[in-house]
Amino acid sequence: MPKKNLFAHVYRKEMLEILRDKRTFLLVVFLPMLLFVGLVLFYENMLTSPNEEVTVAVNKTADSALLDELHRQNKDLIFQKVRDPKATASAGDSDIAMLVDPNALTEMTNGGSASFVIYSDSSDKNAAAAVATLSAQLSAVDKAFVTARLTKADVPAKTLDSMNVQIKPLSDDSAETDASRLMLTIVLPMLLCLGVTIGAYPVVSELFAGEKDKKIIDALLVTPVKRGTLLFGKWSVAITVSLFTAFVSLTATLLIIFFATTHLRKALDAMSSPLALFAVGMLAVASFATLIVSIQTIAAIFAKSMKEANSYQSPIMMLAVIPSFVTMFISMSQTTTAMFFIPLANISFLLREMIYDQFVWTHLLATMASNLILAAIFLYAAKRIYSNNNYLLAK
Incomplete structure (x- = not known):
């Protein structure tokens, strides 16, 4: 049988075996997709603004005049006088709790100071936002009283304002769009790298370590098929499944972002061509898949059993995901062409360029070239190892 036909035979045989195993197929395709949908919705929730209305539990002796003034200035502040404000907030019946002096407004009017103690759950996003809203309103009231005191003392109010500082983004995008783009630069590379790795490792473990568990490795090695053909056929099957998983995952992720989110979608809406993001993403992921599958x-091959192989895959999965966070610490202005030659991390830089509409073709070529060259080196090393019976027949 010609060498080309032998490769096709190995590829077809192993692919059919994988497709027959419905549990493995569900594990490598649908489980990652469900995981990604959940993660997208989680990050969308992080960008969602908390409830605008703030419920504050205060002590029954709190100064009603001051509370009325705070509510008049900000209608979203709702005050509830209760016997135990902390217990009320702890029970979830209010966003936060506050203790106020009985004669707070009188004290402030007469030139004294009033005491305010705010209690909140630091793990609650709504509570943190409520504290920020209430603190801002208290600061406004405080500034009004200070201004009145300065005026009474014939001191210009602007004496306290020696600076006027404004902070504006470099881009013309809104702050919300910038936040959405930043979040997407973290989410998308992480999900794609995770999808490729999850999609490949059960298949790779089954194709190589599984033969040792099933005791068929001896019979396989006496066939006329060369070791290199066997290896490349199995490797190609793993690449196919990995890319299919990546395709499904990327498609599902973009569809969920587009149709089921509000804040993350702003990043896609701000892009000139979201379809280009999909195309470039798949090209980059294809080169990434060849590298990570070669390592897997x-x-x-080294593993003596499926259990041992799966234990080896866990650190490889972390190795693939951790570089996706690199872009959090390196700004767009600090990115250089050399960074696109860094394996695993380069896909994050490339996708970030796409999300910010600053795509450069040479960066895509650098990403693919570095990943493919390293993949070829690891695949050659795998071929040498697969030709050594000490690893294949190890007990």
Whole structure:
């Protein structure tokens, strides 16, 4: 049988085996997709603004005149006088709790100071926003009283304002769009790298370590098919499944962002061509898949059993995901062409360029070239190891 036909035979045989195993197929395709949908919705919730209305539990002796003034200035502040404000907030019946002096407004009017103690749950996003809203309103009231005292003492109010500082973004986008883009630069590379890795590792473990568990490795090695053909056929099957998982995951992620989110979608709406993001993303992921599957193949060949192979895959998965957070610490202005030659991390830089509409073709070529060259090196190493019976027949 010609060498080309032998490769096709190995590829077809192993692919059919994978497709027959419905549990593995569900694990490598639908589980990642469900995971990604959940993660997208989680990050969308992080960008969602908390409730505008703020409920504050205060002590029954709190100065009613001051509370009325705070509510008049900000209608979203709702005050509830209760016997135990802290217990009320702890029970979830109010966003936060506050203790106020009985004669707070009188004290402030007469030139004294009033005491305010705010209690909140630091783990609650709504509570944190409520504290910020209430603190801002208290600061406004405080500034009004200070201004009145300065005026009474014939001191210009602007004496306290020696600076006028304004902070504006470099881009013309709104703050919300910038936040959405930043979040997407973290979410998308992480999900894609995770999808490729999750999609490949059960297949790689089954194709190589699984043969040792099933005791068929001896019979397989006496066939006329060369070791290199066997290896490349199995590796190609793993690449196919990995890319299919990445395709499904990327498609599901973008569709969920577009149709089921409000804040993350702003990043897609701000892009000149979201379809280009999909195309470039798949090209980058294809090169990434060849690299990560080659590394996983070496680990699976070394393993003496499926259990051992799966234990090797866990650190490889972390190795693939951690670089996706690199862009959090390196700004767009600090990014250089050399960074696109850094394996695993380059896909994050590339996708960030796409999200910010600053795509450069040479950066895509650098990303693919570096990943493919390293993949070829690891695949060659895997071929040498696969040709050594000490690893294949190890007990």
